[in-house]
Amino acid sequence: MSPSSIVRTPMNRRGFVSLAGSAAAGVALTACGSSGSGSAKTVTIEYWHQFSAAYGGAAMEKLIAKFNKQNPGIHVVSSYKDAATQPLQLLQPTFIGGATPPDVGAIYFGSELLGFMANKFPYTSVDQLADKFSGKDFLAKMPTNMLQAAKVGSTQVGLPLYAAVLMGIYNVDVVRGAGVDPASLTTWDQWRAAARTIRRRTGAPPLWIHLDSTDNWGSQTLVESNGGRFVECGPDGAKAAIAGPAGVEAIEMWTGLVRDGLASPSRSAAAQQAFMAGRLPVVFTTPGLYGTFKSQAKFEIAGTPAPSFGSKPQRLPIGGKLMVCFARDERKQEASWRLMQFLASPESQAALDKATGYLPVRQDVPSPADAFGRLGVKQAAFAVPRQGFPGPQGPQAAQALFDGMVTLLNSRTEVKPALAGIAAKVDGLVKGQPCR
Structure with a gap:
């Protein structure tokens, strides 16, 4: 079943408990939702990532600080979440306890995981974000194979963040x-x-x-x-x-x-x-x-x-992560979309590649300094969407x-x-x- 690209209604506690039971087999995802209200002039959004202090975290935090400086009307609060823990399990206490989930987060490229998320969680599709707040020119510069990997059916569920191929x-x-x-x-x-x-x-x-x-x-x-x-x-x-x-x-x-x-x-x-x-x-x-x-x-x-x-x-x-937004407030959606585009920009992609070794999700990044990075950019051209059940x-x-x-x-x-x-x-x- 292909997901609708509309913003769905939030799940209640009982609905999430039922979902959590069905996810015990190890569904791995990180989602996003509306966060704190912020001030009248500044929109505050929360971003969950999986870059630890010893593994790319410093590079990610520098990018977030740069984004906040360049966008005075937006304040991003970023949080590291242990990649070794199933992210759905991390979110269960948030949903069940009635807390507010993050606005922007990353989920695995795995097809069954992406499809499961898209049919179970409320999200704002990239199609919608680009239509409402502009960004079609940005998407046109992304490689087709990368965008295809972040789709479920014909819906562009998310925006690639970083990629991996064997x-x-x-x-x-x-x-x-x-x-x-x-x-x-x-x-x-x-x-x-x-x-x-x-x-x-x-x-x-x-x-x-x-x-x-x-x-x-x-x-x-x-x-x-x-x-x-x-x-x-x-x-x-x-x-x-x-x-x-x-x-x-x-x-x-x-x-x-x-x-x-x-x-x-x-x-x-x-x-x-x-x-x-x-x-x-x-x-x-x-x-x-x-x-x-x-x-x-x-x-x-x-x-x-x-x-x-x-x-x-x-x-x-393809392996790696893509960004998905669950923000329901329009101002938070716009801020989330700006952040997603910033993290998928050539400059941000080059910084993440240098810090981690993960492959950029686009071909127009500045040339990596080392041989492994240059090899990765070439290998990314052979990436195909994951097939899942x-x-x-x-x-x-x-x-x-x-x-x-x-x-x-x-x-x-x-x-x-x-x-x-x-x-x-x-x-x-x-x-x-x-x-x-």
């Missing part, structure tokens, strides 16, 4: 010390051969492919880059497509790396710790970790593009697929029948839901 980050000392030059590696077959060389030096699996939370980002990137899709349209509506030939081949490649001792099936936190300790030389994950690794690692690091499957064109499902049980479907993939990677089960079983579970949860 990229490689590697320990230069270990990888090049093993005689491997990542600049010469472009395919998964080439990386498999290189991994064998690196393993002879390290004695441990040298690769890791993103496996975190329930977002299925790593598996979806592999399937899409191999020419497949995560979701397709069947006689009964949406259904999982991971068990198709392209999906089976892509996941067989991943499980093969794990079973041959060339890739670790660890979850994200363990993989990050192993990388920082120098035990895991190559991670294919979010570029957002680059800034943290670079500031804390005791060795040189560098980046490399996500490998392809031979000559098949790259399709890199529609309907109220979309998050549960994503959880079922993720749990199945974790089990598969940590077993010797044959891939094709295992994926068929995972797809059947997903189909049971999304049967009858319309295709997007």
Whole structure:
């Protein structure tokens, strides 16, 4: 069901309690709503972000201070919210307790999460904001693939804030010390051969492919880059497509790396710790970790593009965050829209890219100073919208697929029948839901 672009009425306490129960499967979002009244001359809006003091927070606070200085009629109060906590859970006490939620916030690009939010929470669409307060010229300068990723149906629900596509980050000392030059590696077959060389030096699996939370980002990137899709349209509506030939081949490649001792099936936190300790030389994950690794690692690091499957064109499902506004007061809507455009401007995007490693959501940013930033800008051109499972049980479907993939990677089960079983579970949860 496509969301309406109108501003919906606020949920009452009972309505949110019901929603909170259905969100226990791990829906991750941050929303926005009307905040304090401010003075007659100054509009005060609240902005929630997920940049900690040690991870891009200083850059974000500088941007907010700059915005406040440039817009004397608006005062933005920004707050850091722990990215490791499901943001919906953070908002539950606010809604249930009758407090006022923030005006501007960020939600994940994940399709089922965005679709779930758009159908359950009151929001003001970007379409409306641009119509009411101008901004169509601004939107015309945004890349089509980035805007498309922030849509549900035909509605521009949010405005991209920062992006991520799967990229490689590697320990230069270990990888090049093993005689491997990542600049010469472009395919998964080439990386498999290189991994064998690196393993002879390290004695441990040298690769890791993103496996975190329930977002299925790593598996979806592999399937899409191999020419497949995560979701397709069947006689009964949406259904999982991971068990198709392209999906089976892509996941067989991943499980093969794990079973041959060339890739670790660890979850994200363990993989990050192993990388920082120098035990895991190559991670294919979010570029957002680059800034943290670079500031804390005791060795040189560098980046490399996500490998392809031979000559098949790259399709890199987008990660990162987009900004959504729930403001219902017109003055707050206008102020929120100004802030959203400011944070998506070339200058702000360049500052966030430099501080975190996340990719800019537009191509007209000043050229990044380091090689990883320049590589990220090029990789962003291959970004495609995330495919997710529609309907109220979309998050549960994503959880079922993720749990199945974790089990598969940590077993010797044959891939094709295992994926068929995972797809059947997903189909049971999304049967009858319309295709997007």
